[in-house]
Amino acid sequence: MNCLECLEEIERLLDGADAPAEYEAHLATCRRCHDADLAARALLQGVAQLAPPAPPAWLGAEILESVLRDRIQRRRQRWLVGTAAAAAAIVAAFAITNIPRQGIDPAAASVAQAKTSGTSVQDNVQEAGQALADLTRRTATDTLDSSRALLPAVDFTNPADTLAAIPDMPAEPRRAWNDAIGGLTAGLEPLAASAMQAASFFRREVPLLGQEPGPGM
Amino acid sequence: MADDEAQLVQGCLAGDPRAIKDLIARFEADVYGLCVRILQHHQDAEDATQEIFIRIFRSLARWDSERTLRPWIMGITLNRCRTWLTQRARRPKSSSYRLEDIAREPDEPAQELVREIESAVGDLRPDYRSVFLLFHQHGQGYDEISQAMDRPVGTIKTWLHRARLAVLERLRQKGMVSEIEHELP
Numbered sequence: 494m495n496c497l498e499c500l501e502e503i504e505r506l507l508d509g510a511d512a513p514a515e516y517e518a519h520l521a522t523c524r525r526c527h528d529a530d531l532a533a534r535a536l537l538q539g540v541a542q543l544a545p546p547a548p549p550a551w552l553g554a555e556i557l558e559s560v561l562r563d564r565i566q567r568r569r570q571r572w573l574v575g576t577a578a579a580a581a582a583i584v585a586a587f588a589i590t591n592i593p594r595q596g597i598d599p600a601a602a603s604v605a606q607a608k609t610s611g612t613s614v615q616d617n618v619q620e621a622g623q624a625l626a627d628l629t630r631r632t633a634t635d636t637l638d639s640s641r642a643l644l645p646a647v648d649f650t651n652p653a654d655t656l657a658a659i660p661d662m663p664a665e666p667r668r669a670w671n672d673a674i675g676g677l678t679a680g681l682e683p684l685a686a687s688a689m690q691a692a693s694f695f696r697r698e699v700p701l702l703g704q705e706p707g708p709g710m
Numbered sequence: 711m712a713d714d715e716a717q718l719v720q721g722c723l724a725g726d727p728r729a730i731k732d733l734i735a736r737f738e739a740d741v742y743g744l745c746v747r748i749l750q751h752h753q754d755a756e757d758a759t760q761e762i763f764i765r766i767f768r769s770l771a772r773w774d775s776e777r778t779l780r781p782w783i784m785g786i787t788l789n790r791c792r793t794w795l796t797q798r799a800r801r802p803k804s805s806s807y808r809l810e811d812i813a814r815e816p817d818e819p820a821q822e823l824v825r826e827i828e829s830a831v832g833d834l835r836p837d838y839r840s841v842f843l844l845f846h847q848h849g850q851g852y853d854e855i856s857q858a859m860d861r862p863v864g865t866i867k868t869w870l871h872r873a874r875l876a877v878l879e880r881l882r883q884k885g886m887v888s889e890i891e892h893e894l895p
Contacts, residue, residue, distance in 0.1 A: 507874060532878050532887035539827040539881075540846040542820065545743025552742065552756060556734050556763045563764050564725070 494519040499526045503533045715779045722770055734763060740780070740848055741787050747843050748791040750832050754798070762790050781850065781857040788840050788859060795836060823886055830880035831873075838873035845870055 494502070494515040502516045503526075520527045718736075721729025741762055745755035765786055773782055831839055840859065844850045856863045881887045 504871065528888045532881070535823065535881065535887050536827070536874065536878055538820075539823045542824045543827060543831075543847055545739060545847055546746045546752075546755075548738055548742035548759070549756065552759065553734055553738055556738065556760050557731055559760050560730060560734070560763055560767050561727070563767070567768075 496523060496526055499523070500529060503529055506530075507533055507537065716775045719770055719773060719775070719779070722767065730767070733766075737766075737780070737783050738763075741783065744784065744787050744840075744843060744848065745791055747831065747847070748788075748836065748839060749794060749798075754794065758790055758794050762787050765790065777857065778854070781854040784844060784848070784850065784854075785858040785860065791840075792836060823881070826881055826884050826886060827877060830877040833880070834873055834876055838869050838876065841866055841869045842873040842877070 496519075499516060499519045502512055506512055520530050718729055718733055722733055738759070742755055742759045745758045745762070746752060749755050749758060766783060769786070773779065831842055834842060837859075841855055844855045844858065845852075850858070852863045852866050855866050859866065861869075878887060
């Protein structure tokens with residue numbers, strides 16, 4: 494074994510391999526390689542005692558608490574995002590299913606466009622809420638127009654004569670008409686109220702999603 | 711080992727508190743030990759260790775079950791320590807308790823040797839220091855270190871060789887080893 498081979502063997506020694514017999518034989522004849530071997534063994538002896546510092550006793554519990562807290566926070570964030578998306582989808586679905594026969598309801602179209610344009614959840618919910626309000630107004634207007642068709646032509650220029658000119662409706666048709674009006678109002682009211690509540694809720698909660706995560710993240 | 715680790719990871723992903731606790735206990739010492747040696751600061755190492763475990767559990771679903779867990783975790787540890795060092799370099803230096811600032815009584819020769827090696831390792835450039843510690847202190851092989859550091863095995867061998875030379879040179883300067891007339895290959 495020559496000096497070059499011996500020095501390569503020293504590198505393998507540092508890797509934890511055993512030295513062959515000819516290595517020891519060369520060391521006995523070469524002072525330089527002998528000194529290099531001593532240096533390598535001193536290094537190995539030192540690193541063997543270089544124990545990794547032990548963590549403090551409290552660190553494990555602290556880590557566990559941080560990890561569990563992070564899981565809860567991320568789960569809450571996912572729930573908020575999922576609930577916002579579901580509510581927006583419900584409102585949008587209601588708006589879309591009430592598309593008039595003549596064509597696309599511009600309110601529903603604006604909601605769909607907002608969903609695909611990458612606008613924020615808050616914007617989408619506001620759009621959906623506005624679409625619902627527009628739809629409610631249109632429904633009320635259409636109802637009023639339809640009701641006028643049911644009444645005979647009346648001259649409304651003279652208020653005093655107006656009341657006298659309005660014929661009395663038969664009791665049953667009047668009740669049926671009142672029931673229809675009441676039913677329409679009652680039917681739309683909870684939906685409008687829910688949509689407005691959802692919009693208010695997300696206006697309060699959605700800003701939390703934009704905040705930076707907590708410590709250790 | 712691979713099945714055991716896969717089961718452990720599945721338990722953690724399912725939210726089993728015992729599995730989470732078990733994984734932390736299994737790797738806490740390694741992660742903390744590496745952080746202390748790389749960051750050279752006890753409090754930073756404690757904070758970094760907590761951050762690292764949060765990142766580990768956030769990324770656990772992306773762990774490749776075909777590989778062992780340790781190199782993957784050590785890789786996350788090294789990346790976070792590297793970022794920490796970069797951020798710390800931008801901050802004003804503070805006089806906090808670095809490892810070497812603690813005054814000590816003169817040690818026995820063996821302890822003096824260990825202290826000099828610690829000091830020499832602390833002065834290594836971060837990549838060399840990481841490789842040296844992972845190999846000599848954490849018992850990781852070249853392949854595992856290569857995975858953890860995302861570098862070719864040849865690069866890892868070169869860095870380890872240079873780290874050893876630098877440490878030996880420090881020991882020679884302190885008179886703890888004789889002059890090495892041959893340069894190690």
